[in-house]
């Protein structure tokens with residue numbers, strides 16, 4: 001089905017339905033006037049477990065990068081035991097190329113707050129912390145104002161229309177980070193929330209069992225939660241009429257890519273920005289229909305599907321559909337945040353990769369040796385290649401270091417190292433000729449044997 | 454780089470009589486921040502932000518005071534504060550210019566802006582001008598890639614930067 005009715009961008013004018021220039025903040029009144037908080041009213045009248053079932057049936061997958069089914073995550077919570085239970089909202093959004101959650105915060109913060117309230121009711125969580133990155137100064141203020149409006153209008157607090165949740169009046173607070181990409185990793189986020197260094201934790205235990213302050217905690221991305229209100233209001237079938245189903249012949253436990261999604265496009269295109277479309281739109285359509293085509297009439301060379309951790313799509317992968325299956329089909333890590341970075345024919349791929357690896361090396365938290373040392377080693381090697389001092393052996397070395405680091409080879413605690421790993425391997429493999437042309441052939445040196453006495 | 458070795462406990466702490474975390478700020482934090490969390494330590498990041506906002510940076514004495522206020526050792530406050538790039542453990546200029554250096558900004562020519570800033574201010578990234586007005590920093594993605602290149606000047610984001618509007622922005626600062 002074609003995407004013909006904005007969902008997350010209902011109140012945020014976005015081409016082709018509206019113009020960026022008309023975007024403005026929706027206050028509580030604006031939100032309610034356009035149908036806001038109707039979904040929460042519906043949730044209040046429902047049994048918590050029935051709400052979870054609706055989200056499960058919709059097969060909504062997390063929008064924060066990993067694509068984990070949200071309803072399933074919610075059902076991992078242990079039964080209530082009288083003690084507090086938390087919701088931590090991941091608004092750390094620091095992955096280069098990603099700026100979609102910011103758009104929701106800038107213009108429609110109540111859509112997020114409604115999703116939060118529904119999630120609290122469904123999972124019986126009494127307190128929410130919205131972990132927002134420190135650099136989002138303006139968004140922090142918008143969010144704090146919106147939360148005040150929500151308290152004043154009986155969404156949270158002792159006047160909440162939800163009454164008591166988990167035997168307590170529901171509360172919602174903003175918690176500001178302080179400039180550390182790694183705090184977007186869910187367990188690093190929890191440590192940072194507890195007032196510690198943002199060091200990812202070893203799992204298990206999973207946060208749903210022992211998260212913030214050792215208590216059951218649900219962690220979801222801003223866009224995932226913003227989607228919950230519309231799903232509850234319109235039903236799972238409506239949601240599943242958009243996007244793409246599971247691959248042909250796949251058993252039902254294989255997750256599909258249903259629903260609309262925010263796509264941020266940036267780089268060498270005419271009209272960068274955040275757009276909403278069905279999952280499954282191709283890179284080509286996204287660039288040509290939404291992004292206004294390539295800048296200065298240049299040719300497409302490469303795109304990063306969603307945040308630099310995902311690796312790169314090659315020149316011949318222009319038609320790749322952007323859905324959760326993209327990783328398997330197009331040899332990259334996955335869809336990630338769907339923050340698509342577009343590069344034209346003049347892009348220096350060695351420089352682009354050097355930039356990406358510098359990021360991961362810089363943002364490593366330092367707990368795991370392969371990530372801390374490997375990142376820096378690869379960065380130095382790439383600088384050498386960029387300056388013309390590399391050899392073909394350096395390329396082999398890069399591939400070898402990359403493949404050795406990450407939660408998937410099993411050498412690191414978290415997935416940051418996998419991002420560096422996939423970036424390096426996909427850039428070098430998909431643009432081998434370019435990398436090879438930048439290095440000198442390695443010379444086999446004969447080392448004379450000397451007898452040391 | 455959160456894992457680089459930072460100054461350690463062997464340093465001399467310069468002390469002053471008057472506390473950095475004064476009674477007014479303590480009362481405000483008690484009333485508005487501490488109550489949000491199940492334990493006091495969780496108020497660490499907001500407290501560091503609040504003190505830095507008031508003082509401009511985080512002297513060692515302030516870290517020790519925060520430790521006493523939250524009931525954790527000063528070394529643990531240092532441990533946390535030194536992890537995050539936004540906390541200043543030494544004085545900074547009146548205006549901090551954080552120019553994004555991540556991929557989209559680099560694709561859209563942030564390097565020429567960095568060159569220009571260095572020439573204009575006669576400092577390198579990480580340094581502060583002699584008059585204490587500007588500190589120049591490289592920063593990773595500011596979440597503004599759709600309007601790259603961009604920079605944060607203190608708390609204000611400037612988007613779609615060009616050599617010309619960058620000049621105007623800096624010249625307008627007192």
Ligand SMILES: Cc1cc2nc3c(=O)[nH]c(=O)nc-3n(C[C@H](O)[C@H](O)[C@H](O)COP(=O)(O)O)c2cc1C
Pocket residue numbers: 061062063064065066067068070090091092093094095181182183184185186187219220221222224225414415416
């Ligand atoms: C290094 C790293 C950084 C991450 N950064 C973010 C982030 O900024 N925002 C986010 O929502 N998820 C981020 N994630 C994913 C989270 O760990 C987590 O999967 C997600 O917040 C879950 O929410 P969702 O299921 O709603 O997507 C990051 C993961 C890793 C490994």
Ligand code: SF4
Pocket residue numbers: 182199200363364365366367368369371372412413414415416417
């Ligand atoms: S993989 Fe890197 S960022 Fe993640 S825990 Fe290990 S050192 Fe830290």
Ligand code: FES
Pocket residue numbers: 096097098553554555556557558559593594595596597598601602603
């Ligand atoms: S890359 Fe500069 S704002 Fe994202």
